[in-house]
Amino acid sequence: MSADVEDTHKRDFLVLAGNTFAAIGGASLLWPFVQQMNPDASALALASIEVDLTPVKPGQAITVMWRGKPVFIRNRNADEIKQAQAVDVKALVDTSARNDALPDATPALDEDRVKKGKENWLVLVGVCTHLGCIPKGQSIADSRGDFGGWFCPCHGSHYDTSGRIRKGPAPRNLEVPVYSFVSDTKIKIG
């Protein structure tokens, strides 16, 4: 039998096809092993909660658990609202409203971080955008930082009365979760 050139090319194709097949097969097999680490069905099932706001008086704040994270709900007084509205958005560290219900490009105006007509209610995911600590400022005795909102003691981030980052290493404003008023005094988060 003579070893001719066509045979070699034929082998090249077989090697290429075989390797490609093995690579695609390997990657497909790998995917379930990667994906199994993402949140499972039971974690995703805890997607929404309802909160009654009646007991929260102006100036007070409550913390509720949503998806394993704390959510800050603050009933802001007139002063705090005025302070939050007076801020020049261009001077902020993060100029995006970070409101999950609005597009990313929305400017970080106070009115885009609350619901219209319910400006006193500020609802935020209470997780510092730096490295995930829970900022102080929910209870009366807490330090609220230099801007009257929240202060993260871990690495010294200061948030204002609209939950926007003003000073410290955190890169983003506190996130506003998707929520809606189901009645005048009740909200549904998620």
Place this chain on the structure above:
Amino acid sequence: MSGHSTYEPKSNVSKWFDERLPVVRLMHDSFVAFPTPRNLNYLWTFGGILVFCLVAQLVTGIILAMHYVPNDQMAFNSVQHIKRDVNYGWLIQPMHAVGASMFFLAVYIHIFRGLYYGSYKAPREVLWILGVFILLAMMATGFLGYTLPWGQMSFWGATVITNLFSSLDGVIPGLGTAIVTWLWGGFSVGNATLNRFFSLHYLLPFVIFGLVILHVWALHVAGQNNPTGLEIKQPADAVPMYPYAVTKDVFGMFVFLIPFAYFVFFMPDWLGHADNYTPADPLVTPPHIVPEWYFLPFYAILRAIPSKLGGVIAMVSAIVILVFVPWLDTSRVRSCKYRPIFKWCFWAFAFTCLALGYLGAMPAEEPYITWARIFTFLYFAFFLLAMPIVGILETPSKLPRSIMESVLGKPGSTGGHMPAGASAAPEKR
């Protein structure tokens, strides 16, 4: 490594076995007849001490896993159960927890010894880089293990460290968050996170074990460095590992075990943080989060940089830069003993690391932040300025001609065939 094997099977059985699997021969050549430089000081006993630490952590860890429950509702109590109810749990749990600290203490001494005596230089670059990989794997293992008791520091340490990946949002929006959610298996650190951390904490020590085998293998190819930084050039420069080096290693290990045992028996919880004896609470961050002492210098570097992504990059670079040390140092002389200027750079670097460790334990406020920035600069200056520049400018002091001469003041008689002066600076390869 050098020459032929000196192993001679004594019985017919060992001869039969040696012809089929020469593992006894390998052990004999690697750990009995292996030539070790005759001038090794006690800093060279830390290799053996580290092997002991790894084995001790494996043995105690496998036992703890028989009693520990990796569940967010039960983990904290199961550790208390081990310490109070399990037979000898009061002994085995602190052996593991204190053992982690002692392991890091030993590895840091081992690394500083390598830096001082130039053990990273040719032909030991791969040996050194494997060591950096072992350090990285140890850090990952130490971090994962600290999460398992599920106290406040466990929980918030895990939260802060996994959140380091969210800084990748600054590169591609959403990438960091996706990675963090994937690591957690949820939207916050929780039961799924604890379970996988336990699994990985059990896995990684075996990865370290494999890396250690490669590390020792590379060591036995290049041969050991020594306080003079000279190679073994004649038989009189070396002594067989057994009994000389082994005896010294065993003595060093027993001295090391004195503080180890003191902590285990008299201050078992002293190296832990008081907050970690409070069960994890996802709604309350402790006012002052600090990692274990062995991560403090890196934590100080993380906090010194006023940008989230920048801080993470600086912290990772602080470790990864060690990989490049063999090429950053331009000097032809290995040992700091003969490097009058670099010697002081080394001690300044050692002080910098201690200072960063202190600053990492302090709150994130002035004046600590400014000092942390100054020392972060000095940390990187050691690698990026001192190593390349001093190596070029410095005139090394006169080296002995051989290891033998450095010990006895005269060149070895058995090596008379060596031309005088042939043993100056180690050549670059």
